Amino acid sequence: MAKPKRVGIYVRISRDRKGQELGIKRQERACRELCEQRGWSVHKIYPENDTSASTTSRKQRPQYAEMMRDAKAGVIDAIVVYSIDRLTRRIAELTSFLEEQKAYAFQFATTEGEDTSTASGRMILTIKGAVAQQETERMAERINGALLQRREQGKPHAGGKRQFGFKAGSHFQELNDEETNLIRLGYEMLVRQKSPGDVSRMWSERGTTTPQGATWTIQAVKRVYRSQRTGGIITYKGQDIGDSTYPSPLTRKEWESVQVVLDRRATPAAQGSGKRKHVYSGFLKCGHCQATMRVQWATIQGRTFRRTFCNSSQRGGNGGLGCGKVNRKYDWIVERLNEVVEAALLTRQPTPPAASHGELTDEVREAEERIRLLRLRWKEGRMEDEDYFDSLTHLRVQLQQLRTREADAVAASTRTETDALAVWRDESEENLERRRAVVASVIKEVQVFSIGRGCRKPPETDSIKIALVSAESGGQEE
Incomplete structure (x- = not known):
């Protein structure tokens, strides 16, 4: 076989905690000595520092991939490694390497003297590769067993970025009191039907940021409450193993209550829910095209009032754009609907308190x-x-x-209301969402029709059609 003229040396070490590259330098020296003994000329070094080649590793090996491309393209005509387990610890990858060596006719050598030019040499090399893979898998089993034992003892995984609510450098074993108080305040807000956005604004107003120094967002708040660590829950490979022996911002029961709240918010909002500025926003439909009507303040000839109108740029009930035919004053409609809601609530008995669990x-x-x-x-x-x-x-x-x-x-x-009428009569701004929930228990939707222009007399009562919620029929019209 002809003597190689362009040799590529591949050096790799799985872990380099200090980043000094001492391991790959020792490998490179040994490989260069082998090339000198054989009279081979070194063309390029392919170093992979702090990179695993085991079956459990998810890291890419760009230098290895580049070396194989160069070997296939003829840029190098030989590969030298310190030992077979430096090349790979995966038997499938080793088999593929040997097939490509045969197909592209590049030479291969290790400082341990393996010979791939004969069937016996390739068999021995394959056996060594299988042993290297077994060592890796046995090591992984021992590590996983030790990790599982720690989880069973209530000790959380100590790695990863700092999480809101825990002290930096405490390995999730000590709480940050100030952040824990904010998490608990946010928990109380969420179970009282406040949104993650409300919590993020509250945390920002208190002058806090995420552990990475970013501004609080809705998603960042959700990540805090979605983390099992916040509830002191120990997991192993996604499975709930038990409770942590160290303190946590929330109890397990509180954490699970928050998950119910967040799960419900992740589903499409029910009629009457969501952030609104007006009690009947979302309930009013155009009587012509069934599009949801908008409510806004308007100023015309110096007079400021609220109006509701069919928006011609919004999709209607038939999938087309709104017709834009209906434009009405909102206050008359409000007065009429308020009468309907209060009359319905007066016929109801207060809901008894929820039974004990x-x-x-x-x-x-x-x-x-x-x-x-x-x-x-x-x-x-x-x-x-x-x-x-x-x-x-x-x-x-x-x-x-x-x-x-x-x-x-x-x-x-x-969320159980003991007296819906008392809730309805509280017209304060912070009670708007609760009042809308009461409306949704009485009114399904309201169709609004045009009354023409220039009409100064009070509109006819049949210019709106109210569909009420009914337990028997699912809705009735008035």
């Missing part, structure tokens, strides 16, 4: 006790690992379902 709480405690006893049996060696983890997974799913139901009930109870 003692039964669900007892079921949660029973499931938690079963998990505690199961863990005790496993620690005492009276259960096999496989049986333990299968049983634990089943019980954890059951417990999660119970806690979700309990949290749902708690969240629902915070």
Whole structure:
């Protein structure tokens, strides 16, 4: 075989904590010595520092990919590595490498003396590659086992960026008191039907930023409350393992209540919900095209008043643009609808307080006790690992379902009104959303028709058509 004229040296080390590249420099020296002994000329060095080549690594190896492209293109005609496990720790990748070497006829050598020119040499090289992969996988098993044991002991993963609510450098074991108080204030706002946007504004007004120094946004707030660490929940590979032994900004029950609130906000808003400036915004429909009518303040000839109109740039109920035919004063419509809502509320009895959730709480405690006893049996060696983890997974799913139901009930109870009429008569600005919720329990929608221009007398009552919410028929018209 002809002597190579352009040799590529590939050097790699999996971890370099100090970044001094001492490992790859030692490999490069050994590879250069081998080239000198054989009289080969070094053309290029392909270094991969702090880069794993194991089956568990997700890092890309750009230098390795570049080296293979150069070998296929004939830029280099030989590859030298320190040992086979520096080239790869994946048997599939090694097999592909040997096939490409044969196809493109470049030479290959290691400082350990492997020979790929014979079948026996390739077999030995393949065996060494399989051993390297096995070592990597066994190491991963030991590490995963140790990580799982830490999780079972209630110790959270200590890595990653600092999270809001925890002290920097504490490995999620100590709370930042000021940030924890803000998280709890935000929790109380969310369960009282405030939005994540309200929480982000409150946190910003208090002069705080995200742990990375950015301004609070709705998504940033959601990430805080979506994180299991906020509720002191330990997870392993996405599975709920147990509760942390260290303090957390919220309890597990509070965290699960917040998830119910956020999940509900993620679904399409119900009629009458959402941020509005007017009580009946969203309920008024154009009587001609069924488009949702807008409400706004207008000033005409020095007079300022509110009007509702069909917007010709907005899609109607038939998918087309609004007709723009209806333009009415809003206050007369408000007076008429207020009469309808109050009359309906006067016929109702106050909603009784929500029943206690003692039964669900007892079921949660029973499931938690079963998990505690199961863990005790496993620690005492009276259960096999496989049986333990299968049983634990089943019980954890059951417990999660119970806690979700309990949290749902708690969240629902915070929204129960004991006297809708009292809520309706509170016309303060901060009570607008609650009043709209009361409207949605009485009125399904209101069709508004045009009354013509220049009409100064009060409009006819049939110029609006009110569809009421009815338990039996789903709605009736007035």
